[in-house]
Amino acid sequence: MDNNFKMVAKTLFGFEEILAKELRKLGAMNIQEGVRSVSFEGDTGFMYKANLCLRTAIKVLKPIHSFNVVSEEDLYKKIYAFDWFEYLSADTTFAIDTTLNSDNFSHSLYVSQKVKDAIVDKFRDTDGERPSVDIKFPDIRINIHIQKDHCNVALDTSGKSLHQRGYKTATNIAPINEVLAAGLLLLSGWDGQSDFLDPMCGSGTILTEAAMIACNIPPNLNRKEFAFEKWPDFDQDLFEKIIEVSLNKTREFHFKIAGYDKAPSAIQKAKDNIENANLSEYIQVGQYNFFETEKTVDSHLHILFNPPYGERLDIEMEGFYKEIGDTLKQHYPGTDAWLITSNLEALKHVGLRPSRKIKVFNAHLESRLVKYVMYEGSKKAKFNKDNY
Template sequence: MHNRFFATVARGLEPIAAQELERLGATQVRPDFTGVHFVGDVALLYRVNLWARTIFRVLVTLREFPCPDADRLYQEVYKINWEQYLQPHQTLAVNATGGNQKLNHTHFTALQVKNAIVDQQRRQFDQRSSIDTENPDVLVNAHIHENRCILSLDSSGTSLHRRGYRPAVGLAPLKETLAASLLEIAEWEPSQPFLDPLCGSGTLPLEASLKALNIAPGLFRQQFAFEKWLDFDEALWDELLKEANESELPELKAPILGSDRDADIISQARTNAQQCGVADQVTFTQTELSQLEAPADSGVLICNPPYGERLGEAKELGDLYKLLGDVLKQRFKGWTAFVLTGNKELAKRVGLRASRRIPVYNGAIACTLLKYELY
């Protein structure tokens, strides 16, 4: 049976996520604002959760209905046969997003949906599900847009960007999903050397290594929400896990490196590499930017220098950007470099002409990914 799904993604990365979903076998793929609609079967649902590198979560659409006000929302939710999705012994949570004129408070919207579900349970079983906002057995998502509601089940649970391999996190970590998306935007191929000279706790090199070794990011997670569902197909899931484990490659085709001036941060990156099972594949070194040398004649360099939002102040960072530009110009001929920045003034200090400027959001911060062809 084919279902309608919606993958939630970071703003601006919808086309990247859509391409990834198509590669994983999704059909009727349609990017929307901060998400992608697609169609597929249960195997695809499991596969996307296991393999997707650029998305946050996968919602399974249950119903879409008119929803001008709270009463209509309650009635429509009550009409659904919840017994097939949720039993009274299972825990429940409801997450609401969006809104309209009459439903303009997400907490109230979530409460209406919850009340309709547990009222039906009480009538049917004389008992009801408990609420567990931390780790529910079933997580219902209600999205209100204008006078319509899309009601979905969240198949992922905690966001897929929390891979589970990263106990050690630097001061301003890049989300794993954004790091994976930057690799896609940069069109980096595993046959090319990769370097992040300001790697922090190592997210970019680690995501590059997972891609290069064909390691499914979902393998590091304890559990997905769909594993607690009443219709969970354990045999199918075991088969997909086995397939994923067997498809891992034994070694990198080209070196993947990360460096940072801070010894403690490099030690965090190495801990994360260990958790990933790639400690013997990725090289992390404590290196001052001024001492950096190109590790090969050509390759792809991506970095996310601080931009004065959290780490360091913008004024003090000008020298860092100038040094980065000088090092790229003098020592990285033959390479393609990408610099992600949320500060236009600092970007000018790099002193190189960008061949492309790609708008990207890092969380709520509007950033630009600058591409430099170094000849």
Template sequence: MRLVAKTFFGLEKVLAKELEDLGAGNISILKRAVSFDANKELLYKSNLYLRSALRILQPLKTFTARNEDQLYKAVREYDWSHYLSNDKTFAIDPVVYSRFFQHSKYAALKVKDAICDQFRDKTGARPSIDPVRPDLLINLHIAEDKVTLSMDSSGDPLNQRGYRTKPYTAPINEALAAGMLLIAGYDGSRPMMDPMCGSGTFLIEAAMIASRMAPNIKRREFGFMRWGNYDPELWKRITEEAKAKIVTPQHRIGGSDISVMAIDIARQSALDFGLKKYIDLSVKQFTEAEANGRGGLFITNPPYQERLKSRDIFLLYSELGSQLKHKFSGWDAWIISGNAEALKSVGLKPSTRQTLYNGALECNFQKFELYEGSRKQGGLKSE
């Protein structure tokens, strides 16, 4: 079968590499997605192992439609009895980017009506709608006049690993954080530090990478578990194999933040996932952070501007650059920020730049190589 793994803009190559490592075939990079060939085992493994994926979809039907009548007709013509019955529930998850369909909820309603009307005509009854826990979650994707209907095998988005049990202000998405760590080449073979860690997303994702823990090993439910062809014995074997692969990280992972609440949340999350013993957490200013080893990875998501005055944000980034120069020589530093001007205040020349989106905000993800010794021997590169 052909599957599509959804991800963030800029993480497509990372996700393709993850799929290649899982044994996927015929991999094709799309916009915010990667398509690939798979069997049932790989479908299950994709949901369990992929760190940078948001959903795993199985496309059912693709067609063109430029109005509600064409949409309704095409959906109603498809034989839904292969996947649904009157005693099952379903829901529609719409994603619409189209000048022909400007209201995603109305497009979803037309799809729902078409499916229900087909069952009512054939059987005199219809399946029910369950927006919370449906037996079948149908993904409706409309890009201009191209419509794709897919079964969502994930259910809840895959970034919902289960460790974020308490709310915290604007945390970075788990799949985005994992993808950024993979872009940075992190594999657990060196120390890692985030001195503005918030509720600890980078730290926990790094600890899972370093310990070879499948990111969704703690999740109890996926969409495919409610499909008619679900194989619980296969799933049990796959998860037992994943648990057997977990190892003890060889290098420390450190994080700090000025918020006591944020650090408390990070500690609880790490504890819930059995990762607390690998992560050093403390409450302190980022200027007090120290390298926890040699040749490590420094990665952080500093404030962009929302809660700081313009003058303060430039000072913060300047102090961040000073910290990197004086305390993290020999490390690689990666910073994501939605404030391009503030990033210049770091005072170092980035060796790599990449555009990512944190929510709807376009951000720069930049690498700074903090060489030891003189420039000829690998010294600091200043702007």
């Protein structure tokens, strides 16, 4: 317990509760939900595990300093006064990321420059040598967050955003973020206990995340590296043990995960990405127009998809969304169907009453994740997808 320290996991708007639930399942201590973030405590091994296993975290930060700040001069002095020698040396390369929500500061790049100057000057004045800045591949990545008149300084334990899982090499026009896909799946209640369909699968992100949830596979298993691997105290043996223990918790999946898309190029990209994630045995994809398909299983089906919003694809949206509703109503009995869209006007034309509606964001677009419950009817499925 004495080795525990505070960490903050950053996430997307609306995912705070499910991220907190993930952290509880992993064994985090003192969990507190914030806005687009969840703070918690754990030891070094847990820091490794959080980066490897959290599905809805964008970054995991390790706070090291905080103070009130009112001006650029004040910021420089307080950064300069901090004991940086515990974390950096003259041989270390570093980079600074800044986020601002303050009337006192308006330019994040300028704040990053001011912080960099203070750190470099501290080393030069003390040792006569200074660490270098490396924006792309730094040894240490420092995160500065100024909220009103309060500044938090943290070490970025993750490096590149955790949505960059490492399996996606090909994308379509409007790809969905991996963290967003995982969060939508968890919000929809997907737990791998039924068949699953993404009828507009694009490059296969939702399918891949669905399979990893179903099999309890760590989402970031395919990443090339995390920022903490460059830290001087990185424990390779401990990290490998964390990976081994996490892989021992994977489980069998006894249902089917399927994806459709009209575009042959999308299907090929989906197959490539699914293969990169080593999940081909769990996921089938085929070139089909969803509007010409029917449910192929007698048991319960879980659907989640990301249809076009009209932002980047030229489609007559009202008719398109009406066809979504008609296809679900006529051909998909015994189904929980979830979709995300930012086109709230087109959503009205689905012609079905949603049983749930959750506010989320897809990048900068305010969106809704909606659920339609399609009850069992007498209609028998005729569509056959055995040929793919």
